[in-house]
Amino acid sequence: MANPEWGNQTVLTEFILVGFGNLPELQTLLFLLFLVIYIATMAGNILIFALVVADQHLHTPMYFFLGNLSCLETCYTSTILPRVLAGLLSVDRTISFSLCLTQYYFFGSLVVTECLLLSVMSYDRYLAICNPLHYAARMSGRACLQLAGGSWIGGFLGNSITTLSISQLTFCGPNGIDHFFCDLIPVVKLSCNDPHLMETLAFILSFLFALVPFLLTLMSYICIITTILRIPSTTGRQKAFSTCSSHLTVVSIYYATLLIVYMFPTTDILNDFKKVLSVVYAVLTPLINPLIYSLRNKEVQEALRKVNFLLLK
Numbered sequence: 001m002a003n004p005e006w007g008n009q010t011v012l013t014e015f016i017l018v019g020f021g022n023l024p025e026l027q028t029l030l031f032l033l034f035l036v037i038y039i040a041t042m043a044g045n046i047l048i049f050a051l052v053v054a055d056q057h058l059h060t061p062m063y064f065f066l067g068n069l070s071c072l073e074t075c076y077t078s079t080i081l082p083r084v085l086a087g088l089l090s091v092d093r094t095i096s097f098s099l100c101l102t103q104y105y106f107f108g109s110l111v112v113t114e115c116l117l118l119s120v121m122s123y124d125r126y127l128a129i130c131n132p133l134h135y136a137a138r139m140s141g142r143a144c145l146q147l148a149g150g151s152w153i154g155g156f157l158g159n160s161i162t163t164l165s166i167s168q169l170t171f172c173g174p175n176g177i178d179h180f181f182c183d184l185i186p187v188v189k190l191s192c193n194d195p196h197l198m199e200t201l202a203f204i205l206s207f208l209f210a211l212v213p214f215l216l217t218l219m220s221y222i223c224i225i226t227t228i229l230r231i232p233s234t235t236g237r238q239k240a241f242s243t244c245s246s247h248l249t250v251v252s253i254y255y256a257t258l259l260i261v262y263m264f265p266t267t268d269i270l271n272d273f274k275k276v277l278s279v280v281y282a283v284l285t286p287l288i289n290p291l292i293y294s295l296r297n298k299e300v301q302e303a304l305r306k307v308n309f310l311l312l313k
Contacts, residue, residue, distance in 0.1 A: 044290035113155025119213035
């Protein structure tokens with residue numbers, strides 16, 4: 001319920017993204033760093049997506065999902081970094097309420113989609129390694145479309161709940177968002193309404209769309225690693241274990257940072273720490289994913305060699 005003391009105050013229609021404004025001496029350095037990350041992230045993910053679409057040898061369920069992940073990461077990064085870069089260059093960091101809500105809707109929807117998609121990808125690898133005889137039947141073209149489509153639809157529908165809830169809040173106090181993008185908790189903290197309902201909603205949705213997919217992903221990789229340890233060939237076992245362990249490490253970091261940011265209570269002590277964690281899952285993960293999931297694969301490397309050969313021919 002809104003506080004009656006705010007009844008005569010002007011309702012806010014725009015916010016100020018504080019971002020990294022408390023580090024003025026590092027603005028230029030941060031701009032260059034984020035610009036390099038943005039260019040590298042876009043180049044890497046667009047390259048993977050283009051290779052998956054163009055090369056017939058990559059038209060398999062695993063690369064279909066990797067293509068979806070690359071497309072998602074391209075959109076994901078573009079909802080955040082262009083605005084961050086503009087804020088680092090400009091003194092004016094204002095953002096309208098409608099634009100802030102739009103940014104949160106797309107960013108939050110893509111975060112949920114990625115959680116679901118990573119879970120689907122781990123299930124795909126589980127079937128391929130632990131149940132290879134049933135793989136072709138369970139990962140048919142129709143099944144892949146349904147799993148990928150369900151991840152995208154689930155992400156955008158799931159985040160519609162919080163976006164609609166934010167749109168009903170009243171903002172009449174301070175308008176400085178202590179973050180580098182419009183995220184749920186920093187925005188809700190500025191509301192005149194009681195924040196506990198929104199924080200509870202964030203906790204429940206984080207449990208459903210982050211913790212549950214993470215546990216499913218973890219179970220899949222435990223089964224995969226258990227199966228790998230039974231491989232008689234030492235070389236084959238080491239190679240497969242190295243690949244799966246790197247996947248699991250990146251996935252664990254991604255989910256862990258999300259869960260800490262959205263499920264742990266926000267305090268003054270944790271506030272700056274959560275901002276750092278947000279950089280990890282919102283900025284660094286889209287940069288690392290193409291390297292971990294795709295560019296290390298022999299099939300992708302072969303497709304890249306074909307492209308280089310055609311360009312040099």
